[in-house]
Amino acid sequence: MMNTLVGNIGHFMVILAFVSAMITAFSYYKYSIAPETEKASWHRFGRIFFYIHAIAGIAIGVTLFNIIYNFRFEYFYAYSHSSRALPVHYMISSFWEGQEGSFILWIFWNVILGLVLIHTNKSWEGPVMVVFSLVQAFLVSMILGVVIGDLKIGSSPFILLRDVSQAPIFNINPDFVPEDGTGLNPLLQNIWMVIHPPTLFLGYASTLVPFAYLMAGLWKGRYKEWIRPALPWTIFSGLILGMGIIMGAYWAYVTLNFGGYWNWDPVENASYVPWLIIVASIHTMITFKKSSTALKTSIVLVILQFILVLYATFLVRSGVLGDTSVHSFTDLGLSGQLLIYLFFFMAVAIFLSVRSWNKIPTSDREASVYSREFWIFIGATTLGLMAFQVILPTSIPVYNAIIEAFGGISNLAPPADQIEFYTKFQLWFAVIVALLTAVGQYFWWKKMDKKTLKNALATPYIISLLLAAAIIVLAKIYTISYMIIVLAGTFTIVANATILSKLVRKSTFKLAGGSLAHIGLGLILIGIMFSSGYSDVISINMSGLTYKKDWEDELNKENVLLWINQPLQMKDYKVIYRGRHKKLEGVPGYVKVDKLESTDKLNEAIALEDIVVDGTTYHKKGDKVDIVLEENSYFKIEYYQEDELKFTLFPMSQPNPSMGLISSPDSKHFLDRDLYTHISAINNYDDPEWGDDQRYEVTPGEQFHLADYVTTFQGGEVLENVEGVDLKEGDIAVKAKMIVDDHDKKISLEPIFLISGNKVGKISDVNHDLGVKVEVESIVPEKNQFVFKANSYQKDYVVMKAMVKPHINVLWIGTIIMLIGFGVAIYRRYDEFVKMRNKGME
Numbered sequence: 001m002m003n004t005l006v007g008n009i010g011h012f013m014v015i016l017a018f019v020s021a022m023i024t025a026f027s028y029y030k031y032s033i034a035p036e037t038e039k040a041s042w043h044r045f046g047r048i049f050f051y052i053h054a055i056a057g058i059a060i061g062v063t064l065f066n067i068i069y070n071f072r073f074e075y076f077y078a079y080s081h082s083s084r085a086l087p088v089h090y091m092i093s094s095f096w097e098g099q100e101g102s103f104i105l106w107i108f109w110n111v112i113l114g115l116v117l118i119h120t121n122k123s124w125e126g127p128v129m130v131v132f133s134l135v136q137a138f139l140v141s142m143i144l145g146v147v148i149g150d151l152k153i154g155s156s157p158f159i160l161l162r163d164v165s166q167a168p169i170f171n172i173n174p175d176f177v178p179e180d181g182t183g184l185n186p187l188l189q190n191i192w193m194v195i196h197p198p199t200l201f202l203g204y205a206s207t208l209v210p211f212a213y214l215m216a217g218l219w220k221g222r223y224k225e226w227i228r229p230a231l232p233w234t235i236f237s238g239l240i241l242g243m244g245i246i247m248g249a250y251w252a253y254v255t256l257n258f259g260g261y262w263n264w265d266p267v268e269n270a271s272y273v274p275w276l277i278i279v280a281s282i283h284t285m286i287t288f289k290k291s292s293t294a295l296k297t298s299i300v301l302v303i304l305q306f307i308l309v310l311y312a313t314f315l316v317r318s319g320v321l322g323d324t325s326v327h328s329f330t331d332l333g334l335s336g337q338l339l340i341y342l343f344f345f346m347a348v349a350i351f352l353s354v355r356s357w358n359k360i361p362t363s364d365r366e367a368s369v370y371s372r373e374f375w376i377f378i379g380a381t382t383l384g385l386m387a388f389q390v391i392l393p394t395s396i397p398v399y400n401a402i403i404e405a406f407g408g409i410s411n412l413a414p415p416a417d418q419i420e421f422y423t424k425f426q427l428w429f430a431v432i433v434a435l436l437t438a439v440g441q442y443f444w445w446k447k448m449d450k451k452t453l454k455n456a457l458a459t460p461y462i463i464s465l466l467l468a469a470a471i472i473v474l475a476k477i478y479t480i481s482y483m484i485i486v487l488a489g490t491f492t493i494v495a496n497a498t499i500l501s502k503l504v505r506k507s508t509f510k511l512a513g514g515s516l517a518h519i520g521l522g523l524i525l526i527g528i529m530f531s532s533g534y535s536d537v538i539s540i541n542m543s544g545l546t547y548k549k550d551w552e553d554e555l556n557k558e559n560v561l562l563w564i565n566q567p568l569q570m571k572d573y574k575v576i577y578r579g580r581h582k583k584l585e586g587v588p589g590y591v592k593v594d595k596l597e598s599t600d601k602l603n604e605a606i607a608l609e610d611i612v613v614d615g616t617t618y619h620k621k622g623d624k625v626d627i628v629l630e631e632n633s634y635f636k637i638e639y640y641q642e643d644e645l646k647f648t649l650f651p652m653s654q655p656n657p658s659m660g661l662i663s664s665p666d667s668k669h670f671l672d673r674d675l676y677t678h679i680s681a682i683n684n685y686d687d688p689e690w691g692d693d694q695r696y697e698v699t700p701g702e703q704f705h706l707a708d709y710v711t712t713f714q715g716g717e718v719l720e721n722v723e724g725v726d727l728k729e730g731d732i733a734v735k736a737k738m739i740v741d742d743h744d745k746k747i748s749l750e751p752i753f754l755i756s757g758n759k760v761g762k763i764s765d766v767n768h769d770l771g772v773k774v775e776v777e778s779i780v781p782e783k784n785q786f787v788f789k790a791n792s793y794q795k796d797y798v799v800m801k802a803m804v805k806p807h808i809n810v811l812w813i814g815t816i817i818m819l820i821g822f823g824v825a826i827y828r829r830y831d832e833f834v835k836m837r838n839k840g841m842e
Contacts, residue, residue, distance in 0.1 A: 002074045002175045007158040010063035011145065014156065017056035017107070018140040024049040025133035032126035032220070046129060050114060053136065057111040060143070061104050064157050065095055073178045076164045077101070077157040083183035085603050085629055093193040094184045096201075099317055100157035103142045105198060109205035110136050117209065121229050121837065127216030128209075135208055138341045153337065180602075186654050186662035189629065192251035196244060200271060203241025204309050207274065209233040210281075211306035211349075214299060218352040223360045224288075224295065228836060231285050232829040234302070235513075238278045239822035245271055246815045255664050260532065261811075264422040266321045266414075269394045270312035273387045277305040280383040282825075287376045294373065296360055297380065303349045308391075310345065314338040320397045375440035379433060386429040390422060427485065427528075434488040434525055437518040438495035460498050464491040475530070475806075485529045493522035513825030520818025527811025538571040538675075539802040547681060547799050558803075559680045564769045564796040565742045567640070574643075576744075577798055578636040579769050581650065585626035587611060587618045590634045590650055594768065596625065603627045631655075635679055635798050639668070651800070653679045667805075674805040681799035688771070688793040695777065696788045707772050707792040710741045711749075716779070716786065722752060722763070731756045736776050736786055740767075751775045751788070771795035 027046035034042050064077065068091050073079045081094040081101070096102045114132050118125050145156020161178070162170040169176050210230035217226030248268065249261040262268065281301035284294040315321055318335040396414045403410040415421035442456045468487040477483055500515040539560040541547075546556050562568055562577035569575075581590035582605075596605040605627055611619040619625050634650040649666040656662050665678035698704055700715035719733040727733060732755040740747045747767060753776035754761030764775035771794050777787040 002160075002177055003072055004074075004160070006063060006066055006072065007075060007160065010060060010067070010158040011156060013056045013059040013063060014140060014143055014145070014158075017053055017060060018137060018144060020049045020053035020056060021133050021137040021140055024053055025130050025137065028126050028129040028133065032130060043126070046126075047118060050118065050129065050133065053133070054111045054115060057107045057136075057140075061095075061108050064101060064104060065091075067158075068094055071181070073181050074161055075157075076159050076161045079161050079178055079181040081181070081184060083181040085180075085631070086184055087628060089191065089194050090184055090189055090629075093188055093197075096197045097184060097188060098157070100143050100155055102197065102201065103139060104157065105201045106205055107136065107139050107143075109198075109202045110139065110208065113205055113209060117212075124213060124216055124226075124229060127220050128212045131212040131215045132208065135212075135345070138344070142337065142341075186631075186656055186659065187255065189632070190251060190255045190664065192247060192255065196247040196251050199240060199247055200244030203237060203244045203271075203275075204313075206233060206237040206240055207278070207306045207309050210237065210302050214302045215349065215352060218299075218356045221356070221359070223356060227285055227288055227295075227298065228833055230302070231282070231289070232826055232833055234278060234282050234285060234305075235822055235826045235829060237305070238275065238282055239819060239826060241271065241275050241278065242815075242822065243819055245275060246819070250812070254667070260419075260535075264418040266394045266397075267316050269390050269422075270315045273391045273394075274305050274308040274312060276383045276387040276390075277301055277308060280380040280387075281305055283376050284380050287373055291373055292361065294376065294380075296357075296362065297377075299353060299360070301380070303353065307342065307346050307349070308387075310338075310342045314342055315394070315398070320401055375436060379436045379440060382429055382432050382436065386426060386433075389425050389429070393421070423532075427481075430521075430525055431485060431488040434492040434518075434522055437521060438492040441496055441499045441515060441518065457495070460495040461491065464494045467494065471526075475534075479533070482529055482533055485525055489522040489526040489529070491522075492525075493519050496522070510824060510828045510831070513821045513823070513828060515821070516824060517818045517821030520814045520816070520821060523810050523814025523817060525814075527807060527809075527814055530807035531805045531811055534806050536804045536806070537801065538573070538804060539800060540570075555680070559799050559801045562637070562798050562800055565745045567743065570802060572641060573646070574640040575800075575802075576638045576640065577796075577800075578638055579796060581634040581636055582630070583628040583632070583634065584611070584618075585628055587625075588613050590636070592636075593633070596627070598630070599624070603630045605630075633682075635682070635800075637666075637677055637798075637800065639675070649675075649677045651677050651679045653682055655682070655684065669809075671809065672807055674808050675802065676805055677800060677802045679798050680801055683794055683797045688768075690773065690791040690793050692791075694790045694792075696790065697780075697783075697785050698788065699783070699785050706738070706740060706749075706774065706788075706790055707770070708795075709770065709772075712739045712741075713786065714738060719752070722754070725754065725761075725763075728756065734776070734779065736788070738774075740770060740772070742770060749774050753779060753786075769796045 024046055027042055027049055031039055031042035031046055066072075067075050067078045068082045069088075071078070071082070071084055073082075077098055077100060081097045082091060086094060094101075096105045110132070114129070114136070117128060117132065121128070140154075142154045143156060144154035145159060146153045162174055162176070210233050213226040213230035213233070217223060245268075248271070252263065253261040256263075281298055281304075284298040284301060287294045288298055314335070318338055320335070393415055396412045400410040400412055438460070439453075439457065442453065464487065468483070468490045471477070471486050471490070472483055477486060496515040496518040500512050500519070503509065503512045503515065537558045539558060541557050541560055543561065545561060547559060547561065548556070560568060560570060560575075562575060564577050564579055567574050567576045580593045582593055582596060584591050591611055595608050595611065597608055598605050603626060605625050607619045607621055607623045607625055609621050610617055611623075611625065631654050632652050633654070634652050637649045637651065639646050639649070647668045649668060651666040652664045654662045661679075661681065663679045665676055667677065668675040694707075696704055696706070698713040700713060703710060703712050705711065714737040716734045716736050719727075719735050721727065722733045725733070734753045735750050736753065738749045740749060747770065749765045749767060749772070751765045751774050752763040754763070760778075762775045762777075764773050766773045770792075772790060772792050774788055774790045777789040779786055
């Protein structure tokens with residue numbers, strides 16, 4: 001039955017959140033400019049309405065999840081993004097699969113951040129919350145779903161399916177509710193989809209905090225003071241957004257089948273560019289705190305990081321990247337609204353900056369080559385150039401759209417090979433940054449001159465050369481560019497490790513954030529070089545077969561065909577495919593599909609035999625079992641060396657009617673490498689094309705060829721009971737028992753022959769792995785023979801790609817160390833802020 005109440009509640013909460021955000025902004029504005037006698041009432045008024053906004057914002061999310069969780073498919077959002085097949089954690093993923101859900105997630109994080117702000121820094125609360133509440137009002141407007149004439153403000157997640165769909169059923173029955181939804185995009189059915197988007201959106205949301213402090217500082221004439229409270233939040237943004245980006249990279253690595261963790265997709269770039277600017281702003285803000293320089297640069301960068309987040313939102317959600325990115329959202333008609341959002345805050349930031357520019361303190365001190373200010377400036381410039389080099393080509397679809405909007409024609413096209421295009425620039429920028437972090441750290445802690453610098457760097461430089469030489473020789477690195485990357489990476493690791501060791505000896509670990517982050521950068525650089533530059537495809541097609549005509553030559557060359565149970569040598573490994581499996585609720589590992597029989601109910605099957613794993617019986621024969629996403633099949637791939645099973649992988653594939661074969665890889669993780677395996681093509685045996693009937697006259701103990709297999713007929717067995725058949729007195733049931741030899745496997749086939757009165761019944765036995773169906777045609781007692789009728793079709797197979805990713809753990813370890821460095825830096829800067837606040841100086 002259709003439930004419109006929950007949607008009406010949700011829509012009311014959206015309106016309440018929008019109105020309360022506007023009133024909060026107005027109240028805090030009045031609080032910021034009111035005389036002392038009126039401040040208390042406006043302050044109380046502002047807080048009350050922000051609490052109302054917080055309750056409404058959280059209620060919006062709760063209401064939408066209620067719609068998804070309770071399968072209310074009368075709502076367009078639930079119908080478009082969820083289904084009854086999804087387990088709870090994927091229902092959570094479906095919450096933010098759509099644009100509206102992701103905006104709600106962003107609103108939620110801003111609510112949490114706003115609550116933290118109003119209780120941590122009272123002297124800044126008024127002006128900061130004006131900016132904060134205005135941003136919230138703009139965000140909530142994105143889900144208002146209000147239409148006034150031809151003007152549409154936002155897209156509501158609480159709209160009914162009947163109000164969107166043109167399906168004739170709604171003309172007949174307006175209260176029609178679909179039985180099921182269309183489900184979650186198969187590529188998003190991964191645990192990382194549950195945690196990656198919330199982390200990324202927290203990173204996006206947190207960039208508002210330093211921006212709000214900056215705007216408040218410019219507005220109230222506190223041109224320097226905003227740095228101290230804003231700095232911990234800027235580092236927090238760098239940490240969380242960086243963590244979100246890394247999670248996205250790992251998600252791509254374990255879910256997508258291009259064999260990597262970064263594809264330079266425009267949506268990936270849209271989050272990477274603001275992060276670069278955040279890192280640059282962290283360094284310039286710290287420089288100002290140290291030496292009162294780079295304040296104006298910090299102002300520009302903090303504005304830029306927030307504006308770039310808004311621009312990334314426009315790129316991803318306007319539909320402008322629809323032809324260039326696999327991750328972008330479709331256009332919901334919000335392009336104009338997103339642009340207004342972007343240009344409004346850009347205009348406010350520019351206005352306040354220009355108005356205050358001549359009043360902003362500057363330092364007349366000339367930056368020496370041997371000063372930290374000089375090296376920070378070079379580093380920030382390099383990071384800015386990195387961002388500039390990525391954002392310009394990424395924005396080509398925007399340029400085209402602008403030109404076409406004015407009646408022109410644009411022939412600009414994004415890079416054909418985006419991985420090569422971006423990598424050839426970004427890698428060298430990263431080398432420069434690595435070298436700067438190695439040298440710059442020495443200027444950070446003490447004054448330097450030419451002689452002191454030489455003495456300080458001599459030992460790290462020599463150690464780095466020796467380590468780099470050892471890595472180059474042992475890893476057999478013969479490419480000059482890769483040698484430079486190894487040297488730059490080891491140099492920044494050794495130099496920063498030297499500084500770190502001195503800090504630890506002095507018991508000042510909270511000062512070690514920079515050194516740790518830079519050590520992580522060096523490891524990331526080396527990890528990228530090895531895992532990408534020396535990735536080795538081991539599944540080389542030596543058969544000469546072309547698997548698919550529409551595949552590029554490279555795909556046909558880098559995939560192998562594996563017939564079930566038939567071994568194939570792949571470089572150091574012998575590989576055997578062992579059939580399709582499913583994942584069951586409450587059962588560890590995977591269960592072979594021939595042990596299950598599907599029912600008419602979604603994600604349900606009947607166990608055809610006991611489900612036993614490691615000696616524990618989880619289900620008895622005949623039990624109903626719950627399948628985790630029935631459309632997903634897991635293909636068991638065994639890897640052998642010297643006839644010894646080394647490990648087993650279960651890459652997943654799902655045939656999708658609109659997207660083709662969706663595959664997620666599986667990897668074996670070693671200390672020094674990953675072996676990455678994914679399925680490129682599978683045999684479809686759901687609707688097999690059976691061959692012509694073949695007849696065999698066989699006596700017990702005789703061997704014969706059934707299809708292509710040597711088969712031994714062991715004999716017949718008289719049955720007293722047959723499952724599903726009511727045997728009466730005088731009825732005869734005989735089971736024929738035969739063993740099929742398929743390489744190292746012996747497979748039983750047991751068709752049944754029935755005689756009931758004058759009627760003959762035949763229960764065939766089908767083995768999908770072998771592609772064989774056999775039944776007892778007749779029994780000839782006088783000849784002691786059984787006559788079998790058999791059909792065959794394509795035996796089961798997979799086309800598979802496998803590659804070795806050397807030393808990829810160096811990359812992941814580097815990211816973890818870098819994020820730990822960010823965390824230590826946050827602790828230090830927040831500790832400084834609290835001490836100053838407690839002294840009444842904040």
